[in-house]
Amino acid sequence: MSTAAETTGGDIEPWEEVTPDAARRLLVAAVEAFAERGYHATTTRDIAGRAGMSPAALYIHYKTKEELLHRISRIGHERALGILRTAAEGEGSATERLADAVSSFVRWHAGRRTTARVVQYELDALGPDARAEIVALRRRVDAEVRGIIEDGVASGEFDVLDVQGTTLAVLSLCIDVARWFNIEGPRTPDEVGALYADLVLRMVGAKDAGAARK
Amino acid sequence: MSTAAETTGGDIEPWEEVTPDAARRLLVAAVEAFAERGYHATTTRDIAGRAGMSPAALYIHYKTKEELLHRISRIGHERALGILRTAAEGEGSATERLADAVSSFVRWHAGRRTTARVVQYELDALGPDARAEIVALRRRVDAEVRGIIEDGVASGEFDVLDVQGTTLAVLSLCIDVARWFNIEGPRTPDEVGALYADLVLRMVGAKDAGAARK
DNA sequence: GCCGAGGGTGAGCGGGCGCTTAGGGCGCTC
DNA sequence: GAGCGCCCTAAGCGCCCGCTCACCCTCGGC
Structure with a gap:
């Protein structure tokens, strides 16, 4: 095969465009949680917890x-x-x-x-x-x-x-x-x-x- | 094509094996609701409502x-x-x-x-x-x-x-x-x-x- | 040393969730 | 027509949800 990515993962982590750092950590945590349990079964407390933050921190970077x-x-x-x-x-x-x-x-x-x-x-x-x-x-x-x-x-x-x-x-x-x-x-x-x-x-x-x- | 079902739907409704009637209506309502919105986003009140029953009726026929x-x-x-x-x-x-x-x-x-x-x-x-x-x-x-x-x-x-x-x-x-x-x-x-x-x-x-x- | 701004927290709100309980109506048996 | 069993409902319990609010800590500018 040709072009880009040769490695197993396929690509670089595409989240580098998300700033600031805390917002990115929350987003990565949300991806993991949504993938594991689905959007509706994931709680905001779970996302914040995975990112090492309190539940309220989520709402500083995202409206909902x-x-x-x-x-x-x-x-x-x-x-x-x-x-x-x-x-x-x-x-x-x-x-x-x-x-x-x-x-x-x-x-x-x-x-x-x-x-x-x-x-x-x-x-x-x-x-x-x-x-x-x-x-x-x-x-x-x-x-x-x-x-x-x-x-x-x-x-x-x-x-x-x-x-x-x-x-x-x-x-x-x-x-x-x-x-x-x-x-x-x-x-x-x-x-x-x-x-x-x-x-x-x-x-x-x-x-x-x-x-x-x- | 051969064998069974020729019609568009493919098959007879397979829920005839579910009895009594009220249990089947609840089950059919649940299939529709789960398919539309997903299991976690579906409430027991929604299922019972679609089947034309009160929320409590569900628990007569199903434990959870x-x-x-x-x-x-x-x-x-x-x-x-x-x-x-x-x-x-x-x-x-x-x-x-x-x-x-x-x-x-x-x-x-x-x-x-x-x-x-x-x-x-x-x-x-x-x-x-x-x-x-x-x-x-x-x-x-x-x-x-x-x-x-x-x-x-x-x-x-x-x-x-x-x-x-x-x-x-x-x-x-x-x-x-x-x-x-x-x-x-x-x-x-x-x-x-x-x-x-x-x-x-x-x-x-x-x-x-x-x-x-x- | 003081100030303001921005990222963070603890506590908690209104509400809707899954599920339970007490009781009512209806049809069967004799 | 009394007694009983089966479905079903109204009301509500305890819990946890998404989200908010009052406050705090840290850090750069002067």
């Missing part, structure tokens, strides 16, 4: 518990979109770019599983406005993947009957990694990424799947 | 709110397992049986989306004992699909490097349908089932995919 989820969700989606865009804009054939996109997207969902879980499964806990903003980001995620698949169909590399349906299935497959992946399981994020890139190339009927496995 | 989830989860998993087993034990080649299994499993996840959502995504809300029982059922689900894939590899119909990993991916793809499927969207459960059966046959490198599309 929902604002925390919103910030996490937006940053996470931007990160995911960035990963796909890097792959989509890369050089190489559609086959290579799709393999790259899937393997890095999957590596992120496996390696940063706690973040990905919150990002992908807690969307419904947001209010209408925040939800609409995140849904717009998701449509751009969909468009990136669909773009690569359309390129491959146009160039004759892929054989796909239902482009939108296949796009949906490919994204769905990658996203669900966040549900089942277990750090202590038998597979590393890199291995799952490689397996999934191969499976997706089969799904789109890529003629020359072997070439993308550098 | 968790027992409701447990009953829903067990019945739902048994239903899902039954669908896969019917397909796995059918006659015909591994290719045909895999296509049948995937299309009926997907039809269930799309058509009975509310039930499937609760079954697939609220597992973590169960206590350790109930959770262990459900996890055992899931292993049997996994074994059914793996069995078909192993048959296809043995007979030379399929070309699969990592049988366990591919099994996981196939199940993951089907299960995630419950997350994104929308009854009011452009696709019927039957259409998604057919699309997914085709995609899965490609994933396992089925030599004669066309033959399974009757």
